[in-house]
Amino acid sequence: MKDNLNKCNGYILSADDKHGQLFLNQIIAIAIADAETTKFLDVNDAWINLYGYTAAEALTMKAFDVSFEAEDSAALFKNIKIGESVHVPLRYHHKKDGSIFPVEVFANCYHLNGRSTICAMIRDISARIQAEENLNKSEKLFRALIENSPVLIQILNVDGTIAYSSPTIKEILGYDEGEMLNQSFIKFLDPEDAVSFMKEFNNLIIAGDAKKSCEVRFFKKNSERRYIEVRMANMINEPSVKGIIINAIDITNQKTIENELKKTASVAEEAKAAANSANKAKSQFLANISHEIRTPLNSILGFSEMMKKTPLLGEQKELVDYITFSGKCLYTLIDDVLDFSKIEAGKIDIEKIEFDLEKSVNDTISMLKAQAAEKNIYISHLNGYKSDRFLSGDPKRLSQVLLNLLSNAVKFSENGKVIVKTEIVKETAQRVDIEFNVMDEGIGISPEKLKTIFAPFMQSDGSVTRRYGGTGLGLTIANQLVKLMGGGGIGVESTQNLGSRFYFTIGFARGGQLKKAGGGEQNAPVIADKNKYDILLVEDNYMNIILIKKIVRLAGHRVQVAENGLEAIKLLETGRYDIVLLDLQMPVMDGFETAEKIRAMGLEIPVIAVTASATREDLELCKQIGMNGFLSKPIDINELDRVIEKVIKANEFAVSDRVKIKDDKAAAGDLLAFNKKTLFENMSGIDELIKDSLELFMKYSPQNIENIQSALNANDAQKLKFYSHSLKSTARGVGAETIADVLYRLEKSAVHGKIDGSAAELTASLCVEYDKFIAELKKEGLF
Numbered sequence: 001m002k003d004n005l006n007k008c009n010g011y012i013l014s015a016d017d018k019h020g021q022l023f024l025n026q027i028i029a030i031a032i033a034d035a036e037t038t039k040f041l042d043v044n045d046a047w048i049n050l051y052g053y054t055a056a057e058a059l060t061m062k063a064f065d066v067s068f069e070a071e072d073s074a075a076l077f078k079n080i081k082i083g084e085s086v087h088v089p090l091r092y093h094h095k096k097d098g099s100i101f102p103v104e105v106f107a108n109c110y111h112l113n114g115r116s117t118i119c120a121m122i123r124d125i126s127a128r129i130q131a132e133e134n135l136n137k138s139e140k141l142f143r144a145l146i147e148n149s150p151v152l153i154q155i156l157n158v159d160g161t162i163a164y165s166s167p168t169i170k171e172i173l174g175y176d177e178g179e180m181l182n183q184s185f186i187k188f189l190d191p192e193d194a195v196s197f198m199k200e201f202n203n204l205i206i207a208g209d210a211k212k213s214c215e216v217r218f219f220k221k222n223s224e225r226r227y228i229e230v231r232m233a234n235m236i237n238e239p240s241v242k243g244i245i246i247n248a249i250d251i252t253n254q255k256t257i258e259n260e261l262k263k264t265a266s267v268a269e270e271a272k273a274a275a276n277s278a279n280k281a282k283s284q285f286l287a288n289i290s291h292e293i294r295t296p297l298n299s300i301l302g303f304s305e306m307m308k309k310t311p312l313l314g315e316q317k318e319l320v321d322y323i324t325f326s327g328k329c330l331y332t333l334i335d336d337v338l339d340f341s342k343i344e345a346g347k348i349d350i351e352k353i354e355f356d357l358e359k360s361v362n363d364t365i366s367m368l369k370a371q372a373a374e375k376n377i378y379i380s381h382l383n384g385y386k387s388d389r390f391l392s393g394d395p396k397r398l399s400q401v402l403l404n405l406l407s408n409a410v411k412f413s414e415n416g417k418v419i420v421k422t423e424i425v426k427e428t429a430q431r432v433d434i435e436f437n438v439m440d441e442g443i444g445i446s447p448e449k450l451k452t453i454f455a456p457f458m459q460s461d462g463s464v465t466r467r468y469g470g471t472g473l474g475l476t477i478a479n480q481l482v483k484l485m486g487g488g489g490i491g492v493e494s495t496q497n498l499g500s501r502f503y504f505t506i507g508f509a510r511g512g513q514l515k516k517a518g519g520g521e522q523n524a525p526v527i528a529d530k531n532k533y534d535i536l537l538v539e540d541n542y543m544n545i546i547l548i549k550k551i552v553r554l555a556g557h558r559v560q561v562a563e564n565g566l567e568a569i570k571l572l573e574t575g576r577y578d579i580v581l582l583d584l585q586m587p588v589m590d591g592f593e594t595a596e597k598i599r600a601m602g603l604e605i606p607v608i609a610v611t612a613s614a615t616r617e618d619l620e621l622c623k624q625i626g627m628n629g630f631l632s633k634p635i636d637i638n639e640l641d642r643v644i645e646k647v648i649k650a651n652e653f654a655v656s657d658r659v660k661i662k663d664d665k666a667a668a669g670d671l672l673a674f675n676k677k678t679l680f681e682n683m684s685g686i687d688e689l690i691k692d693s694l695e696l697f698m699k700y701s702p703q704n705i706e707n708i709q710s711a712l713n714a715n716d717a718q719k720l721k722f723y724s725h726s727l728k729s730t731a732r733g734v735g736a737e738t739i740a741d742v743l744y745r746l747e748k749s750a751v752h753g754k755i756d757g758s759a760a761e762l763t764a765s766l767c768v769e770y771d772k773f774i775a776e777l778k779k780e781g782l783f
Contacts, residue, residue: 028121031063035109035116038062038077050124052096063120068092068100080109082116090125102129152228152248155241158205160185160198163243172228172250174221185246190217190225197230204234204244215251227255279344293334301327340473343480348397350484352554354511355395357434358383361420364399368406376415379406384423385434390511397481398506402436404478405490405502409440413499416441425505430687433507444496453492454479482506533578533644535559538568538594539610540586541726543696544633547733548581548610550692551635565589569597572605579644580607581631584618585725592625599626606647608654610635619655629654633729637686671737673769674776679735694782697734698774701727705766708746712763717750720759724750738769 023030029047033040043058051058051066063077069091080086088105095101107120146153146166152173155164162180169175173188185201186194193216204212213231220226229249235241304324312320342348358381365379372379402420409418421437445453454475479490487506494500535557539545545561552559560575562568566589568580580598584591595607606628611618619630628647631639639656646654683689704727711719728743742762749759777783 026121028123030119030121031058032112032117032119033063033077035077035080035118038064041117047122050095050122051093057096063118066093066095068094077118080107080118082109082111084109090129093122101126150249152246152250154180154185154246154248155235156185156201156244156246158236158243160201172220172226172248173218179221188218190219193217201232201244204232205236218248226250227252282341282344293330297327297330297334337473339477343477343484348481348484350397351394352392352509353395354390354392357385357391357422357508360395360399361402361422364402364406365420367403368410371407372410372418375410375413377410377413377418378416379410379418379420382419382421384421385432391432391508392511393506393508394485397485401478401481401490401504402438404474405438408474408502409438409442409500413440413442416499426507429510431507431509433505435503435505437501437503439499439501441499444498444500445492445494446496450492450494454490533557533648534576535579535581536562536568536571536575536577537581538562538565538586538591539581539583540564541583541730543700543730544583546696547689547693548635551637551640551689552581554686554689555637555640565591565594565597568594569601572598572601572603577605579648580605581610582607582627584609584611587722592621595622595625595627606644608643608647623653627653630656632656633733636682637689671741672776673736673738673772674780675735675737676780677735678732678737682733682735693734694777697730697736698783701730701770705770708766709763712755712759715755717753717755720755721747721750736769736773739766739773742766742769 023042023044026044027046029050030044031040031047032042039062040058043053043055048055048058053061086105086107088107091103091105092100093103102125104123104125105120107118110117110119149166149168150171152168153164153166154162154169157163161182161184163182165175165177165180167177169177169180180188186198189197197214197216200212200214211231211233213229215227215229218226218228227250229251231247231249233245233247235243235245301324304320304327307320308317308324339348361381361383365381369379406418406420417440419437419439421439423435423437424432425435426433475490482504483489485506487504490502490504492500492502535552537545537548537552537559539548539561540563545563549559549561560571560577562571564586568582569589571577572580582591582594586594589597591609595609598605598607607626608629608631609622609627610631610633622630629643631643636656643654643656646652679690679693683693704723707723708720708727711717711723724743724747728740728747731737731740731743742765746759746762746766749756749762774783
């Protein structure tokens with residue numbers, strides 16, 4: 001700007017010369033004024049545009065006429081000398097319209113055409129002033145936020161020394177703001193946490209990560225130890241910071257509460273274990289004593305029946321009838337106690353076999369018709385189930401529930417009707433939900449007693465026990481059996497002296513076939529027409545255990561679980577099993593070593609490997625060891641039967657068609673976040689298995705992913721490989737293809753006891769792919 005002013009020196013500014021043109025066309029406002037009179041001699045176009053006056057108007061004005069601070073302008077004119085330059089960083093001028101604005105002025109004094117003149121260049125600095133004001137406001141706002149934040153904010157240099165601490169340091173750690181400056185951050189940490197903190201700190205700097213967080217223990221000025229959550233942000237490349245920003249939150253109270261909760265949970269867990277143990281002992285006692293009572297009772301009833309067939313006097317016959325009746329009552333009570341103890345111990349098995357629903361209900365009614373007729377009670381069946389008669393379920397337990405409700409209806413009625421009503425409430429091609437109603441015209445139940453009738457050893461009134469007998473267990477057992485069969489329990493509506501209605505709903509698969517979800521159908525395993533085997537499942541993955549157990553049981557077999565090879569060997573030493581299903585990769589003792597041990601024991605039991613995929617080397621090794629076949633994870637219910645039948649009946653090495661004898665990594669472009677078709681195929685289209693597999697995967701996967709992250713953080717290659725492998729087959733089973741692919745690559749990243757550089761990125765992408773999987777499930781209505 002000064003150079004441009006100097007170009008005016010010694011010239012009369014005319015539009016005809018080049019310097020005149022330079023003056024007129026400058027984009028910065030320029031004015032030339034007489035140094036003595038302060039009258040404008042000339043102004044350029046930029047000046048005219050800035051102030052709003054015409055050129056003619058400007059030549060009638062003095063420099064003071066546009067200055068908001070006239071006295072300062074007068075002093076400028078008075079004190080400036082020939083050849084001098086003056087810089088005025090801020091003045092306020094006003095325009096023709098009266099508006100005031102800030103300007104920056106550069107002025108030079110010259111001799112021009114024999115007179116002293118001042119040439120001034122004026123710049124409108126409104127935008128800069130506004131920006132500075134905004135910046136000041138912003139700085140005040142953020143300073144206020146920092147100074148009043150409950151979070152301690154610090155800036156660390158790259159060497160770990162403290163460059164800044166917010167005022168909150170006094171409240172959290174007891175130090176004044178300046179006391180910790182230029183000192184090492186780790187000086188104030190518990191020595192046990194210093195190393196781990198510096199590791200995270202250095203990773204943040206070296207790896208260029210944006211953020212890190214950790215928990216450390218800080219010593220306050222008074223030596224009190226506090227738990228602090230530290231969140232670090234890398235701002236080294238930010239000119240205004242050039243360091244690491246620390247946000248420190250005191251979580252001591254939270255930690256104290258967590259520790260107390262853990263103690264409470266531990267005490268509660270111990271109490272629960274003690275209660276379960278006591279309950280188990282009680283159930284075992286009930287089972288044992290019931291068995292011990294039943295043995296002599298059988299003799300009493302048997303001899304009573306024999307006595308009836310001998311010549312008896314009238315009174316003797318009456319006494320024998322009393323003995324027989326009382327014995328049968330006692331037998332019923334013992335059955336109730338035994339069933340109740342089995343339910344509590346979880347030893348009631350629910351079958352899935354084909355049965356005729358209408359015949360089952362009618363047969364149950366027939367058992368009570370004679371007893372009902374003695375009281376002039378008529379029992380009828382209103383059958384609203386007009387679809388296929390055959391269903392798949394447990395007719396024995398269904399009959400037990402109906403018999404209990406019907407016997408109560410007859411017992412607590414003096415006359416009238418008892419009606420059993422069955423009707424469809426929902427049906428699909430694969431399944432039908434049926435509501436069962438038992439209605440009577442008996443004594444009814446008071447509203448206050450309805451709340452306790454399903455509690456064990458309870459009846460609606462103590463006088464009922466005295467008058468009608470019973471343990472008070474019948475409804476409890478019936479209610480639990482309904483739940484075990486997949487219902488929601490028994491509901492009841494009752495009005496005293498008018499009667500009661502007991503009802504429940506159970507879903508059944510249609511008899512003869514189970515529809516395959518996703519289109520088509522397949523034959524369901526007809527359990528009654530095939531062999532049942534005792535199977536030892538050797539598997540360490542909890543999700544796989546639950547799912548495979550359910551599939552094996554659906555196939556009609558009995559199953560026991562060993563969670564590693566060593567445990568399996570111990571069970572085989574004492575127990576008898578028909579088949580071993582053996583996972584190949586397990587802790588303690590893997591599948592190959594377990595199979596070798598089994599053969600070394602001289603056992604010829606069929607051993608079938610269970611694997612998601614296998615190399616040809618794996619296949620040959622299994623044959624050499626003496627295994628008998630391969631099954632694919634997840635196990636297909638039909639493949640299970642086919643492989644078992646080949647191994648046992650044909651005595652040949654059987655490989656499931658679903659086992660992939662190749663590298664199990666698919667091409668990335670072929671993978672989906674969720675492959676619905678794969679899920680349905682893997683679960684054989686069985687709704688129950690589809691639902692259970694998804695629920696198990698979503699329940700346990702977050703913890704498994706967290707274990708993978710922890711293994712990575714701890715640089716534990718063995719655990720990283722183990723957790724990745726454990727989750728991989730389950731992910732494949734539910735159609736989570738991209739998750740399975742990431743897990744495959746994570747497993748491969750942890751070889752020879754070392755973790756390669758790809759593991760961190762893969763672990764991060766694992767969480768992303770899991771979120772995509774959940775989103776796809778929601779789209780499909782499966783979540």
